[in-house]
Amino acid sequence: MTHRLLLSYLSLMALVLLALEVPFGFVYARSELNRFSHTAELGAVTLASVCEEKLEHGLASDLPQLARSHARRTGSSVVVADRRGIVLTDTTTATTVGRNISSEPDIAAALSDRPATGIRIVPGGKVLFATVPGASSDTVPCVVRTLYSLGPLAQKIHATWIVPALVGLGVLAVVALIGFALARWITRPLRALECATRQLADGRLTDPPATDCGPPELRQLATSFTCTANRLQHLLHAQEAFASEASHQLKTPLTSLRLRLENFEPHLAPCAQHSLEEAISEVGRLSRMVQGLLALARLENSAITPEVIDLDAVVADRGAIWTAFAGEQHVDITVAGTPAGPVWAVRGALEQIIDNLLSNALQASPPGSTITLVTAPAPTDYGRTPPMAELHVVDQGPGMTETERQRAFDRFWRATDAHHDGTGLGLSMVRRLTQAGGGDVTLDAAPHGGIDACIRLRPARATRIRRHPVGRAGPPHLARARAAGQEHGQARLLGDGAGHRGQTDTS
Structure with missing residues (x-):
C-alpha cells in the first residue's frame, strides 16, 4: 500500500x-x-x-x-x-x-x-x-x-525546455521523499494490523497493534480491532475450556451409566434383554457423538499447521492393518495406482481419514468384494488448475444417490437406511482434516457400483519428508470395541457421516 x-x-x-x-x-x-x-x-x-x-x-x-x-x-x-x-x-x-x-x-x-x-x-x-x-x-x-x-x-528553446524539466524532476524527488514518509506514516498502523491479524489467525494475539500512531481513523480501527481480537480470544479460550472440561465431565457419567445398565442384565427377564441391549447401544452412540463433537471443536478452535507426509507410506501401512479386520468379513483390501509421493497434511490426519473411509467402505462391502486404495501423483501439465495428488478409496457396496453424496459431509446427517448407532460426524471430520492441509474430499459413484471417495492433497515435491511412527496394533477403536464386547466394533473410529447406502461410519 x-x-x-x-x-x-x-x-x-x-x-x-x-x-x-x-x-x-x-x-x-x-x-x-x-x-x-x-x-x-x-x-x-x-x-x-x-x-x-x-x-x-x-x-x-x-x-x-x-x-x-x-x-x-x-x-x-x-x-x-x-x-x-x-x-x-x-x-x-x-x-x-x-x-x-x-x-x-x-x-x-x-x-x-x-x-x-x-x-x-x-x-x-x-x-x-x-x-x-x-x-x-x-x-x-x-x-x-x-x-x-x-x-x-x-x-x-530546447535548452529552455531542460530547465523546467530539471525543476520538475527536482520537485518530483522532493515529493517522493515527502510522500514516502507520509505513506509510511499512514500505512504503519495497517502493517501492524496485518501482523496482528496473522497472529490472531494462528490462534493467539501476542503483539496487539498500537493505537497511538497514524491517522485518527486508523487509530480508531486499531482500537476496535484490539477489542474484537480480545473478545474473540476470550470466546476461543472459553470454547477450548468447555471442550476440555466436557471431555472429562461427560465421560465419567456416561461410563457409569453404561456400567449400571450392564449390571441390570442378570436381574432382567429375558423379554427385556433386547431393550437393555438397545439402551447400552444408545449410551455408546451418545459417548461416540460427544467424542466426535469435542474432536471437531478442537479442530476448529486450534491452529493446525500442515506438514510434509509420505502419502504412499501411510496408505500402505493402513491398508496392511485393515486387511486383517476386513478378512473377518471376507472382504479384500488392495493398494494400487502410481506412487503419489509426499503431500501436505496435518500430522496424524491421513491415518484418521483413511481409517474412517475404510470403516465406511467395510460396512458397505458385501462378503467376497474388494476395497481398493488407489493413489495418483499430481499431473505435471495442469494448465490453470493447481496440481493435486489423489487418493481413492473405492468399494463395491450398494452406493449412494447423488443427493446423498452431496449431503454426506453435513454434520449429523445419515442415510435413511444407515445403521442406527451412527453419529453423522465422521465424514465431517474427514473433510475438516483434509481442508486443514489445503486439500478437498468428494464422494463419487464408482464405475462398477459402490462409492469412490476421492481425497485430493497438495503435493510437496523436492521437500524433506517428515515421517511419523505409525502404530502396528490396529486402529484403537477396534480394541476398545472388542473389549466392550460389541459386534462390528471395527467400524467405530471417528464417527459416521453419511456413509454409503446401507452403511454408516461411527464415532
Whole structure:
C-alpha cells in the first residue's frame, strides 16, 4: 500500500507539472519565434532603406559590401534584387547574381510592395525568411531578402525546455521523499494490523497493534480491532475450556451409566434383554457423538499447521492393518495406482481419514468384494488448475444417490437406511482434516457400483519428508470395541457421516 500511495502522489504531481510546464514551453517557443521573426523583419527593412538610398545615388557597387556587413552582424544571408527581380548581390553564392527571381512568391509579393515573412525548408534545414521592399516612394526600387537559420533558435528553446524539466524532476524527488514518509506514516498502523491479524489467525494475539500512531481513523480501527481480537480470544479460550472440561465431565457419567445398565442384565427377564441391549447401544452412540463433537471443536478452535507426509507410506501401512479386520468379513483390501509421493497434511490426519473411509467402505462391502486404495501423483501439465495428488478409496457396496453424496459431509446427517448407532460426524471430520492441509474430499459413484471417495492433497515435491511412527496394533477403536464386547466394533473410529447406502461410519 505504501507504493500505491507514493505512486498516487507522484502521478498527481506529475500531472500538475505537465499541466503547468507544457503550455509554458509552447507559449515560450511561440513567443521566441515571433520575436525572432519581428527582429529579422526590422533588420531587413533597415537594410532595404539603405540599399534604396545607395541605388538612388548610383552607388550600386556598395551593395555587396553592405550586404556582407549586415550578414556578418546578424548571422544571416542576404539577397538584394532590383525593381525587375534581378539579383544584384547574394552573400551566400555569387552564381545567382544577374538571375531573375521575380517569380518566387516572396520576391513577387515584395515587388508588389507587400512584405513577406515565413519559414521554408532548405537542404540545410529550416530557415526564416524576411523579404521586404525598399519603397520610400511610389515605386519599388529594390527588394531585400534575409534568411536566418532556425537551428540556434531551436537549440535555445530546447535548452529552455531542460530547465523546467530539471525543476520538475527536482520537485518530483522532493515529493517522493515527502510522500514516502507520509505513506509510511499512514500505512504503519495497517502493517501492524496485518501482523496482528496473522497472529490472531494462528490462534493467539501476542503483539496487539498500537493505537497511538497514524491517522485518527486508523487509530480508531486499531482500537476496535484490539477489542474484537480480545473478545474473540476470550470466546476461543472459553470454547477450548468447555471442550476440555466436557471431555472429562461427560465421560465419567456416561461410563457409569453404561456400567449400571450392564449390571441390570442378570436381574432382567429375558423379554427385556433386547431393550437393555438397545439402551447400552444408545449410551455408546451418545459417548461416540460427544467424542466426535469435542474432536471437531478442537479442530476448529486450534491452529493446525500442515506438514510434509509420505502419502504412499501411510496408505500402505493402513491398508496392511485393515486387511486383517476386513478378512473377518471376507472382504479384500488392495493398494494400487502410481506412487503419489509426499503431500501436505496435518500430522496424524491421513491415518484418521483413511481409517474412517475404510470403516465406511467395510460396512458397505458385501462378503467376497474388494476395497481398493488407489493413489495418483499430481499431473505435471495442469494448465490453470493447481496440481493435486489423489487418493481413492473405492468399494463395491450398494452406493449412494447423488443427493446423498452431496449431503454426506453435513454434520449429523445419515442415510435413511444407515445403521442406527451412527453419529453423522465422521465424514465431517474427514473433510475438516483434509481442508486443514489445503486439500478437498468428494464422494463419487464408482464405475462398477459402490462409492469412490476421492481425497485430493497438495503435493510437496523436492521437500524433506517428515515421517511419523505409525502404530502396528490396529486402529484403537477396534480394541476398545472388542473389549466392550460389541459386534462390528471395527467400524467405530471417528464417527459416521453419511456413509454409503446401507452403511454408516461411527464415532
